[in-house]
Amino acid sequence: MEDRVMGYLGPAGTHSEAAARWLEAHVRRADGAWRLQPFADIDEVLHAVETGEVASGFVPVENSLEGAIHVTLDTLARSEALVVAREVIWPVHNELMARCDAGAVRRIYSHAQPISQCRAYLAAHFPQAELVEVASTARAAKLVAAAPPEEGLAAICTARAGELYGLSPLAHEIQDSMANCTRFFEVVRRGTPPAAPQEKLLIICQLDGSRAGSLVNVLQEFAVRGINMTRIESRPARTRLGDYIFFFDLETAAGEACIEAALAAVRAKCSWLKNLGAFPVLQA
Template identity: 35%
Template sequence: MKAGSKKKATKSKPKPKARPAPDKAVHSADIQSFRTRIDSIDEQIHQLLNERASVAQQVGASKTAQGMHTADFYRPEREAQVLRKVIERNQGPLRNEEIVRLFREIMSACLAQEEPLKVAFLGPEGTFSQQAVLKHFGHSVRALPMGEIREVFEEVQAGHADFGVVPIENSTEGTVNHTLDMFLVSPLKICGEVELRIHQHLMGRMQGLPQISRVVSHQQSLAQCRQWLDEHLPGIERITASSNAEAARRARDEEGTAAIAGQTAAEVYGLNLIAHDIEDRPDNTTRFLVIGRKLFNASGSDKTTLLFSAGDTQSPGTLHRLLAPLARNNISMTRIESRPSRKHKWDYVFFIDVLGHSSESPLKEALEALKKEASLFRVLGSYPSAVL
């Protein structure tokens, strides 16, 4: 210390007052009281669930006595109404998605009291189509994987499956044409729709990108991840597969092969998740259709899908003339697609989705007028709009 310098006096900071030790006995008592209350609530829930299942059994017995079959027990319009009421009265803290999923499983379990529904889907196990089945019908159904979309239609038409679930469009890549084309030759009806948020993951036996020699996936998934692949795996061969699950199987069995698929496929085939959520758009969603053998009643918030043609689609104003009845009756059209009719070249049919049920006004009147203008006209289905 230099001569003449003065050392500044420093004030010592007061020590913080010690907090009183928590009363462990009181804290444990609070936790125990909460647990006792939860146990009591669980007991009430359990009792009510069994009561609901018992009533469902009585309904099933009544339908069986009337000669109805398992498929007749499922009423999509009724289930949609129940789930909408669930959302309307939900005050939290559970989110709408969570509470809807819980009630869907309750209805699924109750419906399966007599015999589980058999639902065909585009397999194998681990596809997004299987996820759509479980989201719409719950886990108490028998999910039947099929190798092709055509086989899903055939299983339902033959009565080997009660319903089928097939992809119809993706928000990024558009329409699944194979599904549309099946409606040209199949008498089946559309009974419902499912919207599934699609998360694509890169998976394989390897640990990282440098070990990847090729990427395999369904053509839709490859297209949905095009930008990510261009940036992270440029020059790597891309191979299309019949399904994402088939791609995952190849990734399991082939050295250097990685697959793009959902997380379920990685679990089923024992693969490492190399990259998560590689889809190019964060809102990437696929819409699926539920197909069955008959039409159902209105649910209060419905869509209708139509198939029609004017015969001579090259004449000026043909499409305008066909759609005019919808405009006159203030019907909202949400989607339109054209496909070759397969009768002769340059002849097309139109698929459109509109809001409303075909049995209710004003759509009923609009369809009657449209039918008079069309050379081919079919209502493919009137069904509840997707609930979440």
């Protein structure tokens, strides 16, 4: 039997790869032979799922310090083909790694999210360093490894990426809060049999924002049925400033009939509504 493929945000050594490998080891082995395939960005991972190039795609959706990963939410809102199969909650460890000493650091490379997550640490310890955003933490490690030590480059990356590229650690766990987790979604094509247990549900809808109380009218349909909403996120509808779409994360504990009734009621109050599926939540 041919291997099935899960796409992820590469290259090797990123936080995404570490979390994808964990999912593969803890869930996939029971589920047959799987192979991981890196892609250059989140857009490409999700596009490969849509076209069928890969069976599933593994992408970040939210960080506990920095908030939503917009490209993931926006693509899920736009696509007719994608649903969520699993959620993984992944604790993030950021390392500062380099070929030079801490005192010689003049420029620090990383992805935009780790730079934000470590802002207070960097301001306190490296106030003079230039912060350079690149496409991934692994790319940051690679760039630092390629430059001579006297240039004073450092990378915020995973310990694994630093080791892959021959860097030495300058500081461990430099994120501003120890409560640093990233949520990932495994995304599959609509029609794929869902995974169990179905603990959470993701709903996307567009409301008429020009009317007072249109959001409260929708939320009431969940509240009166005792359906807990664990998260609400608004994103621009990309039509005009002031038009938004909303993402609701709902717990399924209230039961299927209850959820179905709430969704029918909400659908009647929205411009459009998409059900992105019910899925298990895995704590890594």
